[in-house]
Amino acid sequence: MSGGYNEIHPEPTTFWSKYIFSFDHKVIAKQFLWYGIFFLGVGGLMALLIRWTLANPGVPVPLIGNILFSGSGGVVPPDTYAMLFTMHGTIMIFYAITPILIGAFGNYCIPLMIGARDMAFPLLNMLSFWFAFLSGAVLLLSLFIPQGAAAGGWTSYPTLSTLIGSPGAGQTLWCVAIFIFGISSTMGAVNYVTTVITLRAPGMGYFDMPLTVWGLWLTAILNAIFVPVLGAGVILLILDRVFGTTFFLAGASATSGSGDPVLFQHVFWIFGHPEVYILILPAWGIVSDLLSFFSRKPAFGAKATALSMTSISILSTLVYGHHMFTTQMSPLLTQSFMTLTMTISIPSAIFFANWLGTIWKGSIRFDSPMLFSLGVVFVFGLGGLTGLHLGTTTTDLFLHDTYFVVGHFHYTMAASVLLGGFAGIYFWFPKMFGRMMHEGLAKVHFWGTMIPLNGIFFGMLLVGYGGMHRRIYNPFIYESLQRLIPVNNLITTSAILMGFFQLVFVYNLIKSLLSGEKATNNPWEVGTLEWTIPSPPPHHNYDIIPVVKCGPHELGNPNLKTGRDFQYQTEELVQA
């Protein structure tokens, strides 16, 4: 099963082996990309339905309302509303962000950027995609069964997720889908970790790897360790729902000996907090690289950035309790978790300062990947800072379960990861497909995303601070919240606008794919290994395995006499 290091696999010839059950990491990456973009659309549509309901409670959804909710005259019914926010969260986290950032970029970038011909285990790689596909199919299926999909929130806390809270098969299918997805993620993680350790090109030390690879590698390590924790949780939940065990049932519903609903919260967040970093680390890596590439400067403190990402990965495993301050935890524990959470600020501040140090006095090229990267710097800054309020016990007790939380985690997990993902797509599209994306449309897409995005998520911070709770079908039956209707309208208008501008992206994507300008080998003039080979790369990537002689960010070296302002990683570092 293991791929030999130097052997060139024969190129597949049939349609099935070339495009469907392909072992080639580049094809699998594209499969993950389309998969992720499809689910991004589905999850985005759900977000719009949620927003419509919050801004206009009781008003039929325009255009699609009568088709989707014919029973209620086009209005989103309350139980469907619960399914919508549950599935929106699940789909966006597991089926949109994970496939695009980890599945697509992980598969595409890791072997190309470290100078390998493929992943260490190509067959496992293919299985990873098809398990993800199966999982997505199960999840989509659950939307169409009687009593509908899971409706207990993406966190699926018991008792909402036990048979008492959600009697239908939807929640069970949700658990099954998540479990299968966990298997797929673990397979991917096995591959990524092994590939990075064993298949780096000769001469490439760990600190010669681009930071993108660092981010993806750390993500894979966290994935391998913490996804099984959620796996155990959902297995027990399935057993509770199907076989009548009582792990998460307490009180009268448990006949003899009591289960513990809060245990699921512990299990969920032991997984869930590392998961936050699983999602954001690849985006951090991509942005750390792109900021350097488009500032035409070496990445400021690249080693420190890599090490801070590493220490954040380690710290991320020790802070999960801050999600549970309101579960009657011992104050001693809340204080410990609070202190550990605050400690994450230190490495975060280090690499954030490094980002700013990288662009400081650079000759910045404002191409679309750079715009999106700068967007990440801005929104991640906001997301990180609002995290301080939620990590502190005293303020969290007030803000817990409000839209402030929703705003915060959307800034970190949704906005920054989405913008980071777009940056990556615009940046590697020429390498992936051999064509350039339309730069003008990309800029329209950036501003059309960036401005409404802040309208949405900053608005959420405001209404949350104003006291609006999450997951309420119609918050405005509470008189005290009626003053928040105008802000909610602003959020919804921004969401619709942002949704519209994503159509520009889809148009650009399809148009560029079909008739975009042909890309040269190295359109962005950067020196990492993947830009030394043709766009798109041949089946076996490298005719000769490259030998690495310098780091990935050698830009703007004053000693360069080649007429270029950068040098390839295969070239000896030019010195005075």
Added chain:
Amino acid sequence: MSTRGRSELQINLATNIVIISMAMLFATLFMGYAIYRSSAPVWPPMGVQRVSLLLPSLSTVVLFISSFFCYQVSVSTKKNELSKGHKYLNLTILFGVGFMVLQGLLWNQMKSSGLFVSSGIFASITYAFTWIHFAHMVAGLLALLYLKKILKPETVNLLTKTSSVENFWYFLEIVWIIMFITLFVF
């Protein structure tokens, strides 16, 4: 690094990552068990009988013998005595299956003594943990069958592959021993 050394390293890494993943799954289960048990006033809960130790003890012995034969497989493979290796592998599989049969008998016995899956947290833990371990035993058995198929002189990296399967089998044995001690003995 030589190509050979590299692919050996790959197999070892992959096996270890898989074992770490599965260990995390079981660690989560045991963490839950520790919480249930430490928060219960008495254990087993009122009105619940402990499971008789006979079948679990027998299972432990059988699985231990199976692991011993598994160790012999890698010893013979290292000495390049593959026919001996096949013999020991058959015994490993035989005792592995024996363990699984004993698990089936255990469930039957628990049922006939009135301990059903739905009779509370004690039963939930006992059934669920043994089921989940059983599912991993099935995977382990498949790994042994895979080893049976590749145990030939022309297989590349045979020693590494053998020791991978071997380590996985030991891992299942260790998990069972922890379960035996915490679920049945104490």
